[in-house]
Amino acid sequence: MVKKKTDLQYIEPIGGRVLVLKDEPKRETKGGIALPDAAEIPTITGRIVTVSRLVAHDEDVPLRNYDKVLFHPKNAIPVDFEPDNQLFVVPVEDIVAVFRKDKPEEF
Template structure:
């Protein structure tokens, strides 16, 4: 009797270290706001995504308003791709490259 070997990924989880977060980048835009379809070579660079995981350092830093599943705007220059999925949309990003967090409501100001 022969055993079937299954090709399992050696890694199932990525935990960022230091002041970094793991982000799933949004799909690149293929259409302008006016509805004009763009060819693949003319993609608008996408620099938004959702935080998948935050490091323990970021989680414990009360000055950083970042939480898991936040939608963020980031500078892609220092984004490090994580080859864990076939579509390769995961990136480890330093928190200093996050320039904005999208919120549904403005935070309450202290009284």
């Protein structure tokens, strides 16, 4: 059986989801302690590559392209484009924090 190569260039998340490029895992702490591969941290950081149309038009969800986010990986769906896959489709509910340079204006 011959595998057909797919020429997909773009992924658009649907519904309340964003596409996140996961940061490389840290193998050493700031103090120089090496972390074993089996040590799993329950949250992961990454950069938003794109947001769904629903998220882009929702004023209550302050997420934009290129935001650095902290997300819970439980419901994140890996996207298998390349062998060193680092892309995940993440539900907005699993984004637990956004890193900002400036504090947003008060409510």
